[in-house]
Amino acid sequence: MSYMDKSLTEIHEALFSKKVTSKELIKESLEKAHELESSCNAFVSILDNASEKEVTDDLLSGIPYGIKDNYATKDILTTASSNTLNNYIPFYNATAINNLNKHNVVGIAKTAMDEFGMGGVGITPHTGIVKNPWDLTRTPGGSSCGSAASVAAGVYPYALGSDTGDSIRKPAAYCGIVGYKPTYGMISRFGLFPFASSLDHCGVLTRNVYDAGIVVNAMKGQDVNDMTSWDSSNIDLVKDIDSDIKGKKVCYIKEICDVSNYPHASSELKEHLANFNKTLDILKNLGVQVDEVSVDRELLDKIASVYVVISCAEATSNMSNLTGISFGPRSTEKKDVFKMMKEHRTKGFSPLIKRRFVIGSYVLQKENQERYFRNAARVRRLIVEAWKDLFKTYDAVILPVGSGPAPLIKDCVDHVSNDENTILEEHLQVGNFGGFPSITIPNGFINNLPVGVNLTSNIYNDIVLLNIAKRLEDAMPYQNQIAKGGLK
């Protein structure tokens, strides 16, 4: 009998009725973690000393979970999958971790990620490339690659992720699971190693929408340590999650969803968009009004570059603390402190990150800042306003995630893409521009590989978002599915 591949509710019932103990769950989870590590390389650390917690009537109590390695965990190695922090043990917990600990949760592993959250295909962790448990030749997506792979494989029912562009919501799609990032500031970012502070969100990867609501309920809360956090104590994300969604209004954007936008569409992409249309039909059958809307194509085309400019700029500044002076591995250079910092950074960062730092520095330079950084900020606002316009009428925007299932690892290169599929690959970044609550759920298979659909709502509208997502999920057969390729 296995439990770690079940939903939180099922596991909790088994625990509460004493069919299984927290200790047994930990054993099962650790065994699966080790097995997945050998097949998918999903972890930075597996916490073999994890100890059981008292089981209460709390749905999360006594149950194992995974933690993306950019959440500071007290006394536990936390590397953000970077060599610049390969020996770093924080002496403080991220606020989200402290909040979860109040629910007697059991951390089982620190999951591998694209270095500092930069990257979308799981090829930059310092511990090696992470593989998709549905097909080991494919990427699980990134940057929350280890969290997505391990939840999909059934190592535990949920893992924490972070999302700066789509780092929770895209791997969720590639791994056939649920990925949810709530409204910006609902979960404190204190202790989350930053990538781009104005875009960074904490969130969770689960195998069903209800579990995502439960976990974020436990992670959230205003925090004096994060000035951008806000009081959500009156928000219960699961209380009305099963409400009828008849009469709700959802829209999709023609310029993104219509196959005619992609004259060179692969059969996979065609199938993906056709499948998306089927999902729209399901929504309609649930009584939801589904409308096609138009957004200025020129604006949509700017999403990717706005993201690159803003995220790289913030990243280059955010990561200036990584000098190896007061934490992180010390450089062997002893005489010149500037050489010491330089050596630490040259050796520690992967080429991909360095390239982004160069972009970030360039767009912030005095002579370039107006043209790039400031303009990106302006266009960001225009894009957010375009979405907010939609939210005046619609409860959510629904869009397909990516241009199909997970790509092959060998085809994965980090580049600023400029082909006709770019908008499909990058539109989730709008959720980060606006701080919008956004959730990806699985909506089918193409060539036996899972694909996902995304729903995004206006800020503070998380309850409605989860409600629609849950009802849509209930109407499809992909809830709690497990990838069979990672574990025997």
Place this chain on the structure above:
Amino acid sequence: MNYQVTIGLEMHCELKSNSKVFSKSRNTFSGTPNDNVTPPDMAFPGTLPMVNHKCVRDAIKMALVLNCDIPAFMSFDRKNYYYPDLPKGYQITQFYNPVGTNGNIDILVDDKVVNIKIHDIHLEEDAASLDHYVDTSVIDYNRAGVPLLELVTEPCIHSSADAVAFLEHMRSTYKYCDVSEGDTKKGEIRCDVNVSLSKDDTLGTKVEIKNVNSFGAVRDVIEYEIKRQSALLDAGRENEIEQETRRWDEETKKTIRMRSKADAIDYKYFPDPNIPPYVITEEEINDIKKTIPILPIARKKIYEEKYGLSSYDAKVIIKEKSVSDFFEECLKLDIPAKLASNWLTTTILGKINELDIPLEEFYLKPEYLKQIIEASTSGVISSKQAKEIFNKAVEEKKEPKTYLKENRQISDENELHNLIKTILDNNRDQVKAYKNGKTNLFDYFVGQVMKETKGKANPNLTKEILTKLLKEI
């Protein structure tokens, strides 16, 4: 040749607060390195800034004092550069929307009012401090994140005397407003100085001298730069005056070139995404206005016009808030203004100078001073005794009135009358001589009275009674 000298100042002043400007660490002077440190001060990954509301309010207060335009909202920006004393790799400061811009303030230079224009005033954090040894350097993060208020003047100052007067005035104003200790010895005030020389009213090439840490050094730096740049201009070598950054070398008393403008660092300022803009409401401004005390120049005017003090005395009193507050406390206790002023500007300031303590730590509070002054004016003690009691009270830390009894002046007419009569009876020969014209013996009789009373006889009364009795004989 004489040139038009133009000076601009940047004055960094540490603010008083319980905690640092962006973290919960204590903001107190500590002799133990790395004593006041929490994770954000060392920029451990994932830590975030928390703006200290008290520091923000103090910054707004000073912006108001400097008659600045206060924006509807202010924000914080990152100044990015690498240096081992800068844990985050950027300093949080205010570049785009500082707390105050476009201000001005009157200062007094030798009784002349000079108006200094303020470009802006902004709140920022200090860096850690470094100590260098022979083969190693150490970092003390106590100072990292200490609140700093930086004010930047327009290039509108034209002499080292005006520059130093401005800095003195600002230090005093900070103390008046209770936002800073303003102690240059502890490095709480640091300045950057810009100096340019020109033959006419157009501004010459600006030379910046960084990290000048005392007002005396500011004066020396300016004088040195005037000399250095004048010599170059005199010699027709103006092209050698570069737009550059120099530093002051305290040992050689020279400025030394650090880098030219061409090598200036691009700080890549951009808004800190972790700190939402701070909205400054009309209500908050009015609230803060109520906490601004009457400032030195206004006090000086009151002291002169209402209390009749000399301009000199008034200036001495307003220089430090503690002195001015002491004076006003005396007035509240109904001590006559001039007496209070005399005691304060001569005796008390002399004494605390001698003891090398601030007035706040001085034992003799206004109420004790009142005991001495009252005894003195009512003739109970002589002015000489008053000084003695003052010294004793300060030395033994006892209320002056405990000494008043033993030092009471004999002013009772009968008592003195009898005493003097006895003395004259015992000195018949001298009285005879006096009567025969040896009038300088009068002082001898006074001396005898003082001897008998151990100096406590009221001198005026003694002379009066003596004259009368000698006449009667």
